[in-house]
Amino acid sequence: MSQADKLKQGQFTNPETPGYVGFANLPNQVHRKSVKKGFEFTLMVVGESGLGKSTLINSLFLTDLYPERVIPGAAEKIERTVQIEASTVEIEERGVKLRLTVVDTPGYGDAINSQDCFSTIIAYIDDQFERYLHDESGLNRRHIVDNRVHCCFYFISPLGHGMKPLDVQFMKAIHNKVNVVPVIAKADTLTLKERERLKRRILDEIDEHGIKIYHLPDAESDEDEDFKEQTRILKASVPFAVVGSNQQIEAKGKKVRGRLYPWGVVEVENPEHNDFLKLRTMLITHMQDLQEVTQDLHYENFRSERLKKGGRLSSHGFLLPLSPAKGAETEEVDKDMILMEKEAELRRMQQMIAKMQAQMQKQGDGDTDSV
Amino acid sequence: MASTDVTRQLDTNVRPLSMSGHVGFDSLPDQLVSRSTGQGFCFNILCIGETGIGKSTLMDTLFNTNFENSESTHFEPKVKLRAQTYQLQESNVQLKLTVVNTVGFGDQMNKEDSYQHVVNYIDAQFESYLQEELKIKRSLHNYHDTRIHACLYFIAPTGHSLKSLDLVTMKKLDSKVNIIPVIAKADTISKSELHKFKIKIMSELVSNGVQIYQFPIDDENVAKINTTMNSHLPFAVVGSTEEVKIGNKMVKARQYPWGVVQVENESHCDFVKLREMLICVNMEDLREQTHTRHYELYRRCKLEEMGFTDTDAENKPVSLQETYETKRQEFLFELQKREEEMRQMFVQRVKEKETELKDAERELQGKFEHLKRLHQEERMKLDEKKTMLEDEISGFSKRKIATELLQAQAFTGSMNIKKDKDRKNSGFM
Numbered sequence: 001m002s003q004a005d006k007l008k009q010g011q012f013t014n015p016e017t018p019g020y021v022g023f024a025n026l027p028n029q030v031h032r033k034s035v036k037k038g039f040e041f042t043l044m045v046v047g048e049s050g051l052g053k054s055t056l057i058n059s060l061f062l063t064d065l066y067p068e069r070v071i072p073g074a075a076e077k078i079e080r081t082v083q084i085e086a087s088t089v090e091i092e093e094r095g096v097k098l099r100l101t102v103v104d105t106p107g108y109g110d111a112i113n114s115q116d117c118f119s120t121i122i123a124y125i126d127d128q129f130e131r132y133l134h135d136e137s138g139l140n141r142r143h144i145v146d147n148r149v150h151c152c153f154y155f156i157s158p159l160g161h162g163m164k165p166l167d168v169q170f171m172k173a174i175h176n177k178v179n180v181v182p183v184i185a186k187a188d189t190l191t192l193k194e195r196e197r198l199k200r201r202i203l204d205e206i207d208e209h210g211i212k213i214y215h216l217p218d219a220e221s222d223e224d225e226d227f228k229e230q231t232r233i234l235k236a237s238v239p240f241a242v243v244g245s246n247q248q249i250e251a252k253g254k255k256v257r258g259r260l261y262p263w264g265v266v267e268v269e270n271p272e273h274n275d276f277l278k279l280r281t282m283l284i285t286h287m288q289d290l291q292e293v294t295q296d297l298h299y300e301n302f303r304s305e306r307l308k309k310g311g312r313l314s315s316h317g318f319l320l321p322l323s324p325a326k327g328a329e330t331e332e333v334d335k336d337m338i339l340m341e342k343e344a345e346l347r348r349m350q351q352m353i354a355k356m357q358a359q360m361q362k363q364g365d366g367d368t369d370s371v
Numbered sequence: 372m373a374s375t376d377v378t379r380q381l382d383t384n385v386r387p388l389s390m391s392g393h394v395g396f397d398s399l400p401d402q403l404v405s406r407s408t409g410q411g412f413c414f415n416i417l418c419i420g421e422t423g424i425g426k427s428t429l430m431d432t433l434f435n436t437n438f439e440n441s442e443s444t445h446f447e448p449k450v451k452l453r454a455q456t457y458q459l460q461e462s463n464v465q466l467k468l469t470v471v472n473t474v475g476f477g478d479q480m481n482k483e484d485s486y487q488h489v490v491n492y493i494d495a496q497f498e499s500y501l502q503e504e505l506k507i508k509r510s511l512h513n514y515h516d517t518r519i520h521a522c523l524y525f526i527a528p529t530g531h532s533l534k535s536l537d538l539v540t541m542k543k544l545d546s547k548v549n550i551i552p553v554i555a556k557a558d559t560i561s562k563s564e565l566h567k568f569k570i571k572i573m574s575e576l577v578s579n580g581v582q583i584y585q586f587p588i589d590d591e592n593v594a595k596i597n598t599t600m601n602s603h604l605p606f607a608v609v610g611s612t613e614e615v616k617i618g619n620k621m622v623k624a625r626q627y628p629w630g631v632v633q634v635e636n637e638s639h640c641d642f643v644k645l646r647e648m649l650i651c652v653n654m655e656d657l658r659e660q661t662h663t664r665h666y667e668l669y670r671r672c673k674l675e676e677m678g679f680t681d682t683d684a685e686n687k688p689v690s691l692q693e694t695y696e697t698k699r700q701e702f703l704f705e706l707q708k709r710e711e712e713m714r715q716m717f718v719q720r721v722k723e724k725e726t727e728l729k730d731a732e733r734e735l736q737g738k739f740e741h742l743k744r745l746h747q748e749e750r751m752k753l754d755e756k757k758t759m760l761e762d763e764i765s766g767f768s769k770r771k772i773a774t775e776l777l778q779a780q781a782f783t784g785s786m787n788i789k790k791d792k793d794r795k796n797s798g799f800m
Contacts, residue, residue: 050529074533074575112535113481159527159556160423164445164478189528189559191625259561262638264630272628 038097040146041287042086042128044178045102046121046170047155048109049077051185056153056244057102059257059268060280061091064246065102077110082120103149109166118170125149125177129302150294151214151283152178155185156239162201171211177298179214179290181282182206187241187274188259188266195241202239213238216282217289234282240275243268411465413516414654415496417452417548418470419489419540420525421477424555429523429610430470432623432634433646434459437612438470447475450488454517469517477536486540493519493547497669504670518666520657521584521649522548525555526605530564532571541581547665549584549657551649552576557607557640558625558632565607572605586648587656600648606641609634 015022045053054066065087072080088101103124108117128148135144152174156167171180182202184190190198206213216235219228245268249258257268268276283290418426427440438455454471471492476485496517503514522544526537544550552572554560560568576583583604586597611634615624623634634642649657679694 049534050527050531071531073571074535074538075579077532077535078539080535110535112483112539115480157527158559159421159425160445161442162445166480169480186559188627188629189556191627261558261561261630261632263558263632264627266627266629 035096038099039287040099040101041291042101042103042147042149042151043283044105044121044125044149044152045155046105046108046152047185048157049106051155051157052244053104053153053155053185055246056183056185056242056276058246059244059276060283061089061100063089063091065089072110077107078112080107080110082107082117084120084124101147114166117166118173121170122173122177125174126302129177129299130306132299133303133306148294148299149178150287151290152180154180154182156182156202158184158186158189158198158241162198163205168205168209168211171206171213172209175212176301179293179298180211181214182239183279184239184241186243188243190241199237199239199241214290214293216286230281234278237275237278240279240282242276242279243274244276408464410512411467412654413467413469414658415469415471415517415519415521417473417489417493417519417522418525419473419476419522420555421527422447422475424525424527425610426472426523426525426555428612429525429553429555429608431612432610432642433650434468440472443474445475445478447478449479450474450476450485452488452492467515471519477534482536485536486543489540490543490547493544494669497547497666498673500666501670501673518661519548520654520661522550524550524552526552526572528554528556528559528568528607530560530568533575538575538579538581541576541583542579545582546668549660549665550581551584551645552605553645554605554607556609558609560607569603569605569607584657584660586653593652596652597648600644603641603644606645606648608642608645609640610642 043057045057047053049071054069058064058066083106085104085106086101087104088099091098091100105121108121111117125148132144132146132148135141154167154171156163171182174180184195184198184202187195216231216238219231243259243266245257245259245266247257247259248255249260249265251258251265251267256265256270259266259268267273271277416430418430420426422443422445427438430440431438436457436459438457440455451474452471453474454469456467456469459466459468473489476489479485496519500514500516500518503509503511524537524541524544526533541550541552554565554568554572557565586593586601588594588597588601609625609632611623611625611632613623613625614621615626615631615633617624617631617633622636625632625634633639637643678698
């Protein structure tokens, strides 16, 4: 058995084993450090009012993120603008701390005219990226807070035949900035056949409009079969059709989270009733991947766009954010003009120097002459 | 069927009489019934709601038939209305049913004038009825009445409140049509949520001054059931054309993994109530309300717009005929004035154009003259130069001849000298 094979089989944890070096312990060290550091995750939820976003978030994290909620009436909604409300909570499970920020977007799709309703949201996402860029380029990088949006759940209404124009427009506007996960809300409106049809319709429309949603990464070839199977099932169920609930119902002798109807009980955590468990699994097992894609893809895109538009190097040698109002062309024109002016100045200076030299020469000659 | 509502006032000259036997005019309602059954009934429903909310399915379920409506797309650029007319029959009663559906309602990004298309449609139906009524030769009993008798407004089951579009649209429609709000796809709301939702909707409608249709409680026969039903508004309905076996019979239902929602089960949804109210009990009242309230309001507004009044400045009743005549005269007068104006404008324009053209002609003439003159001058100059040149040429040729002559003379002179010399020389010899 070669050294490499022995390493793979993890037989090098015991110092007694011949050939022991010890770096097989690295994963444990990573684990320990990350537990100490804690995790951060920012989740954004977007969707029309009344689709069950708050209920779903509460069900996902088994907590109540919205203790004092005021739901406006129809008259107030007519001219309502979109607000951004971010609430951060710290939750802990078996020593692992998660700093979870949920960004809610009340007012989305409420107003009679929704033409402008997502500019606020995009501005918020960009702002988080901007702040991170600024922090990353600063001198003191000890405490960078990562508030970038790692994942966006977009709630699609189950009442229609597919996606609406507002859904398509919004997803196209943010798919290059954030990981978009489409979710079919209030899935207990749909029979199984209707659910399949709606999912297929939505996937077709996503393809048709060229929307880039978040794709689960394929399982590595060295993972076990169960995990591979789970990933396969998850990938096949996108978009997830979910039901959320804040209440515990007594069903078949045990208490379950669900919704009670005269004709039966919808269990939130029953995979045959809806895809809630799949959504939760996806979120938890791929939390790290979501963060990586945000960092490696969306943030890098933003950064390169931003730097191309023009950040100046300040005297301290780090990037100064330039006002985004100036376009790239005016930048160049300004620079050209500055260059030309500088050249003109140089030439003038040279002329002056030549004159002075000539004068000095003459004086020198004059001196020598007079002498 | 246009039944005119005539309020009878008991005159003091009319005294009630009692009869000593059975005469038989209690069969009058029956005669009316058999006549109207023979003629057939007509009913028009308008369904307003978001795409996919279940309008077509509910219509299919209500009338127990398949109206063959295809699914609409969400990407309609503006709201359209699609009307389809069907002939239905139940026992010996014929019903000409027109179902109007909105297409693309609530899908656009900017929904500010979504309601306008619906209002325009309703007004158009009123207008065509008004036109028919005002005709000189009219056939109202043959007229296919397309006025909307009932409007089912489908509310999305969010569980929170009405949407902004719902409120705005219902406010614009409540004076034009009988609005019956229904909560669609009600199998997504649990009982407790439904109760709260209904209360919230009704309070929002009341606080915003929206008048929805109330089932009539003035007729003792139906007052009791109507009052109960009024308290259940808006009806939470579920529609389905598929059948599921429950017990030992097939019922219209929706099958879920967690249970079966039966459409006609009163504890599951209010479908049966809606059917009762809309079709069994109050259909005729809906038609009457449409004609006596909404249509009359429209007619009054329209005629007032045109300038008709019932009483003139001195509060004396004015006959429609006179008003019509005066209107007509005014209109003709107006027409004549306009024609005059147009003619005058035309004449003026022609004059202007003429003067313009004349000016242009004069200018052209002037230019032509000028050019001609220039041409003349050039020509004269040319002639002068020509004569000068000819003079020069002739002078030159004269001089040429003179020099030639001189040369010739000189030559002959030299020859003569030579000859002389020769002679001299020869003389010597």
